[in-house]
Amino acid sequence: MKRTVPLLIAMFAGIMLLASTFIPLTETWGETVTIWFDILAVGAFVLGGGNLLKIHLEKISSKRSGWAFSVVTLLAFVITLWVGLVQWGVNPPKLYPTHSWAGNYIEEGSGLFWIYDNVVYPLTATMFAMLAFYVASAAFRAFRAKNIEATLLLFTAFIVLLGRTYAGVFLTDWVPGFMAMITGMTPEHFNTMQLDELTGWIMNAPNKAGNRAITIGIALGVVSYSLKILMGVDRSYLGQD
Amino acid sequence: MKQSQLIWLLIFVVGGIFLAWRVSTTDMGRVWHHPERQIHQQNEDGSWSEVELSPSRKFDLHDDGDLEANQEGWNTWTVLKNRKGFNESFGTSLATAGMDPELVHDPVAAQAAIDGNPDMSDADREVLQSMALMSEDFILSPGRTFGLWLSAFFTLCIMSFLYKDNPFYKFAEAVVIGASAAYVMAVGFWTMLVKNLFSNLAPGLMRETFIPGLPEEIVFNGWYLVPALFTIFLLWRLMPMGGWISRWPLAFFIGITAGLRLIAFLEADFMAQISATMIPLWVSVQDAAGSMMLWDSVWASFTNIIIIVATMTGLVYFFFSVEHKGAVGGAARVGIWFLMITFGASFGYTVMGRIALLAERLQYLFGNWLHLTPPT
Numbered sequence: 361m362k363r364t365v366p367l368l369i370a371m372f373a374g375i376m377l378l379a380s381t382f383i384p385l386t387e388t389w390g391e392t393v394t395i396w397f398d399i400l401a402v403g404a405f406v407l408g409g410g411n412l413l414k415i416h417l418e419k420i421s422s423k424r425s426g427w428a429f430s431v432v433t434l435l436a437f438v439i440t441l442w443v444g445l446v447q448w449g450v451n452p453p454k455l456y457p458t459h460s461w462a463g464n465y466i467e468e469g470s471g472l473f474w475i476y477d478n479v480v481y482p483l484t485a486t487m488f489a490m491l492a493f494y495v496a497s498a499a500f501r502a503f504r505a506k507n508i509e510a511t512l513l514l515f516t517a518f519i520v521l522l523g524r525t526y527a528g529v530f531l532t533d534w535v536p537g538f539m540a541m542i543t544g545m546t547p548e549h550f551n552t553m554q555l556d557e558l559t560g561w562i563m564n565a566p567n568k569a570g571n572r573a574i575t576i577g578i579a580l581g582v583v584s585y586s587l588k589i590l591m592g593v594d595r596s597y598l599g600q601d
Numbered sequence: 602m603k604q605s606q607l608i609w610l611l612i613f614v615v616g617g618i619f620l621a622w623r624v625s626t627t628d629m630g631r632v633w634h635h636p637e638r639q640i641h642q643q644n645e646d647g648s649w650s651e652v653e654l655s656p657s658r659k660f661d662l663h664d665d666g667d668l669e670a671n672q673e674g675w676n677t678w679t680v681l682k683n684r685k686g687f688n689e690s691f692g693t694s695l696a697t698a699g700m701d702p703e704l705v706h707d708p709v710a711a712q713a714a715i716d717g718n719p720d721m722s723d724a725d726r727e728v729l730q731s732m733a734l735m736s737e738d739f740i741l742s743p744g745r746t747f748g749l750w751l752s753a754f755f756t757l758c759i760m761s762f763l764y765k766d767n768p769f770y771k772f773a774e775a776v777v778i779g780a781s782a783a784y785v786m787a788v789g790f791w792t793m794l795v796k797n798l799f800s801n802l803a804p805g806l807m808r809e810t811f812i813p814g815l816p817e818e819i820v821f822n823g824w825y826l827v828p829a830l831f832t833i834f835l836l837w838r839l840m841p842m843g844g845w846i847s848r849w850p851l852a853f854f855i856g857i858t859a860g861l862r863l864i865a866f867l868e869a870d871f872m873a874q875i876s877a878t879m880i881p882l883w884v885s886v887q888d889a890a891g892s893m894m895l896w897d898s899v900w901a902s903f904t905n906i907i908i909i910v911a912t913m914t915g916l917v918y919f920f921f922s923v924e925h926k927g928a929v930g931g932a933a934r935v936g937i938w939f940l941m942i943t944f945g946a947s948f949g950y951t952v953m954g955r956i957a958l959l960a961e962r963l964q965y966l967f968g969n970w971l972h973l974t975p976p977t
Contacts, residue, residue: 366852377860403832436779444787478748520949570943573915
């Protein structure tokens with residue numbers, strides 16, 4: 361029950377999805393199972409919420425260091441969940457004005473929208489924005505033109521950073537005209553020598569190709585690992601006991 | 602008092618004085634809104650439709666005695682982040698219509714002037730009238746104003762981490778953990794559990810409560826007891842005993858992911874990528890007259906060659922079944938060069954993305970909150 365049933369479930373679910381791709385009769389099975397997957401994913405979110413409550417309540421009850429911040433976390437969690445589930449401030453839909461629970465739970469003006477707009481978004485966006493400083497600082501310490509590989513990385517990053525700002529245009533917009541004057545060709549022939557154009561070319565040619573090689577490698581790895589799971593060769597997801 | 606404490610005290614005092622001065626002398630940190638009435642009317646077939654109101658009626662919050670009893674109304678809002686900005690826009694509209702832009706400061710006189718202006722179409726008159734009404738009746742929105750200050754406060758709390766870990770940052774971090782977890786749960790509840798699970802297990806109840814528009818052909822579907830049961834098994838993990846049952850839904854997750862990913866990656870990331878690399882080594886670019894443009898052809902061909910060579914050599918680098926010596930070693934080395942270019946480009950692209958986010962947050966602080974730059 362503990363190991364065989366889950367093994368069979370994983371094999372059956374995976375093979376059913378594979379079959380739905382190749383057998384038209386079972387096509388809707390794949391769609392249904394994908395919806396089940398999404399439902400279970402929400403179940404996993406609820407499990408995550410339950411774990412969050414458990415961990416922080418334990419921390420508060422044992423008065424461990426920083427327990428006051430656990431109180432803040434729990435308050436933010438409970439308030440947001442309550443506002444979202446009771447549809448605080450949501451208007452009924454236009455077509456069914458007598459169904460007060462049928463409104464758009466995230467419409468502008470609703471409580472959940474307010475929390476997203478004024479709490480969740482500013483906090484997460486600023487956290488990601490802060491990474492700009494840390495990535496730049498890490499790069500400053502780590503990037504050294506010690507060999508060809510490191511120089512290529514440094515040089516490309518420098519071009520892309522400059523090319524995606526107005527500085528890139530400002531610094532190099534004279535180049536096509538200058539080159540045209542020297543060679544007697546039209547300036548359009550040397551457009552790629554402008555940093556913004558060069559950035560576009562780097563993103564569309566060598567960068568695309570490098571990513572392609574990585575993507576193909578990942579795809580092969582995912583396919584082989586998926587096959588190992590479906591054939592029951594890899595059972596690491598079942599744990600130890 | 603330590604030197605760092607003194608510096609922070611100074612920053613807080615100067616910042617506080619600056620904020621107090623800005624709040625008292627400008628429109629900073631305030632959000633104005635205008636409640637807007639929506640009215641619905643029941644049709645003969647029992648359905649409801651929104652009653653189209655003129656712009657002036659739309660903003661009229663007084664009781665509509667002339668409306669029938671079966672109509673229901675509720676309020677939505679027109680939000681104004683910057684009343685000064687609205688007045689500037691209203692003034693420009695007045696000036697365009699040949700009227701004095703200074704009338705924005707006297708909405709009653711503006712309405713009279715708009716009514717008395719013969720050189721204006723009815724549509725323009727209605728728009729200007731609604732602007733005059735809005736200008737008169739905008740009220741301070743306490744909820745949105747509080748939200749603006751809270752948002753600015755949280756932004757500054759996170760930014761304070763640049764100095765060092767501190768209680769303000771920890772407070773903001775605690776809030777984001779709780780709020781974002783609950784937000785995802787609430788969204789998941791309404792979008793997946795209600796719309797996909799409950800609508801299949803209790804369609805009648807859903808029609809009466811959450812999803813009145815649920816098609817009649819959707820009836821009870823017993824197959825959906827499986828994900829319901831699996832969800833309960835998953836949550837059983839929180840119980841002190843029998844947590845092993847959560848392996849069943851976990852196995853389902855793993856199996857589905859394996860089945861989905863196997864096909865998806867084979868199609869999109871393997872076959873499609875190989876197919877996209879099968880491109881001509883020589884590209885002939887022609888002008889409108891049909892004659893070949895040599896330089897453009899050479900450049901397009903060079904680009905294609907780079908794509909092919911970089912992909913092939915990159916793959917050689919990841920191929921570990923053969924020792925990287927001789928020709929294979931040389932190809933792998935070229936592959937590393939192209940991969941380094943890729944990592945450099947990805948790094949630059951990521952940093953610029955983060956800087957764009959930072960610029961957006963600074964714009965929020967300096968524009969929407971402090972009104973030092975135009976609000977977005």
